[in-house]
Amino acid sequence: MIVDVKDLIVVLPGIMGSVLEKNGRVIWNISGKSFLKSITSSEDLILQSDDHDDGVVATKIMEDFHIVPGIIKILDGYTKLQEQLLDGSLRLYPQSPNNQDLVNYYEFPYDWRRDNRISAQKLKQFIDERLENWRRQSEHKDAQVIILAHSMGGLVSRYYLEVLEGWRDCRALITFGTPYRGSVKAISAIVEGYNVAVFNFSEAVRSFTSVYQLLPIYEMFKTNGGYRRISEVDGIPNLDRERAVKAREFHQEIINNAEKNRRHDDWKTNGYVVLPFVGTRQSTYQSASLIDGQLQMSYNPPSSLPPELADGDDTVPRISAIPVEMEYQDYYNTFFPCHHGEIQANKNVLDLLKERIGQMQSQIDLSGFKGAERSAKAEAQIAFNLSVKDLYLSANPIEIYGQIINAEPSVTQLIAQIIPKTTQGEPITVELQPDGDYWKATVENLAAGVYEVQLSTPEIEVTPVRDLFEVA
Template identity: 35%
Template sequence: MARAQVTDLVVVLPGITGSRLADADGGAVWDLSGAALLQGLRTFGRSASALRLPKDIGDGDPGDGVVPVGLMPGLHALPGVWHPVDGYTDLLRWLERRFTLSVSDNLLTFPYDWRLSCRYNAQRLKGRIDLELERWRTSAPERREARVVFLCHSMGGLVARHYVERLGGHEITRRLITLGTPHRGSVAALAGLVNGVRLLGPDLDPDLGSFARSLPSLHQLVADHACVTGPDGLAYARDLPGLPGVDAALLADAARFHADLRSAPPRAELHAISGIGQHTATAARYADDRLALLPGTGAAAGDGDGAVPRLAAVPAEAAGGGFPVTGSATPYEQHGSLHNNGGVRDALRNLLGHERPDGPTLPVGGEPARARLGVQVSALLPAGAPYEVTVTAPDDALRLTAELRPADGGRPTARALDDLGGGRYGATFPPPGPGAYRLSVGRTTALSVVADR
């Protein structure tokens, strides 16, 4: 198959925890994925205090020698900071197969120190783009009018938006594509700050809460809309003094960060791709020093990707028609796998061209129809507990199979889902051994399983 021609510079930005970090001597600081994830989390948990940021860090660099060195290649997770996320290697390989793109040529990756403020990383992005676009434009006559297309997962979209809308990046940007970016923040990020987390028990793993609560970036992911229930209805987190686990100064600064984005003229073409169909918290209730997540009800119960509700996956300005969010795709997918979703890649085939996309961004011609599945599972499972999978679908009498595959490439285990009626399905796996796993859920055919998640 001939590769589609792309003469622009395409820049891929990962989400929070999606960049590998190293110390000044090149030693790995954060580089845990796949089979090494479980043991590595224990090691990281014990050394997290050294990576805590000072309270007055603001938009600065802590000067601790930590540098970003690449994108996370495989499944990675840091409980208390963000949800499990698939690696980016497969996305980069797909882009090179489908388009005239080559890593380190016109397909760039922008790893960044995800502990730090989105403003700080946007300034770094500006410096990188200034150099790389000039290099690309002068490399051949037909590239003189090349512009930049940003492809951003999760928090990477906030970094790119600040560059594009506040630092003059709109002048050279053709298109900004965001995948599950919490443009209006996430209630789950707030819960992580308030509740903290222990990985495998207090005797083995320290609480990572103190590390997470020092991060300007995590505060900038907190929901920028009224989301905490109280006696007077929903309130903004920043309006609730004394909320434990939250740095009030960082939260106030995060509010200014989002306000600056809202006030910026919407001059760049934005395509906000958001996952739907997954039970996603849209609000939370605070009681007994903990924040309990409250998924939506009715149709709103599945209106998100499990981490970012759909209402937050587009800028607040889009609701009034003042923001150019065009051709946005909404596949049924979990947040951590959006960049590897087949429907998203259908959309990217159209969005990476020069011309403004026309028509639907999720063509289905020639590919098997994907079932609209919402998957509920635990992201972190206690040792010895069975693994329960619940699936919702708008269709009854589907034949569905769930496959649990070890991230180290071990033998997968499959279970047929029981039809529980009313579009609900379920299965229970025996307690899996320690390690990281991927779950796929799909329709069972006579010969195979068509994976949807």
């Protein structure tokens, strides 16, 4: 059955997920390419200030895989999401040369370097204009917007919804791995930077206001006095504490307005639904500390977090992928054991996404569609944990680590398939061997380029988990 979508659908990518141009020249497009070979200078990307206009514009979202080792790894780009939404099961009208007016499917690229407040203001203008046009052209006078946001795109959306009062026009915010409370991994991006071979991306990354707004806002930095917020700690190398404080204010502004909005008389009739898709079961940094002046990242959770919740999607901790105001509610199960860069392209996620969008077009009660919580069913799910580094030097072996969780009887075979993405060659299949708490395989002599790795077992039916790495 084809579902007639009366609402406006808007898709937002995550950080580094939009193509950027300056004066008509592409300065950022790593879609389907090796980062190290496609970007040779970061000078044009360095953010001098948060003025709205330095000549850089976002032109489209990334269609294919893209990787910046140590910062982001995105499988399939946003093409699979687009293909699933436009496969005909939902009656959507994308913009095309033959259809400029009757449009209810849009993608919103944005300048991901900047303060997310600026992108949110542009999103408001974008939605206001297009939603009014759709209501007029389609005669769906009660149409609202459904926002689909990956990663940092969810923070842009939340500011638009809560602070800029977009909630009055929104039916649902559906997020894929959004770091509502920040990501511990962002600390490493700022402190350690990015310097490989002759290419130094560190100055550019540290200049991005958005990267600071990805810092965790909860107590997870271990000090002699216990765990503290990153914005409360002095002396962290290369990290500007004043900018960290301002970044936390961005999050607090959203939290404060969310609390206020939910007390508003109109919320009961005009409030929107939040549906967070949460990646789990992957090894994910939970805390950090300074030892002899050096940053130490850790998978150990801060003392206030139960160990059974100390996982995530390899980038966003589980605890951060759910909005603050939803932490004590009962939610539908939207946990999926997959990586941050796959969750927006995961078949199981996309199947459920289309089902939920379809349900939103009917008159059924949506009060239950609120998000994700740890449930008995989710925790008993058979799942893989796949761990590879983002970047390997060609002289070093590739080490692949895996686990299978909740498999009874015990699985005796784990298989990794390595698929070249930027080089010629056939996929390589290797068998992992038990290695303590993990399974491990070592691969040598891979040519420089980007590779996808899939972890599976032939013994039981369970969805493989996927990730990317680059060889330099």
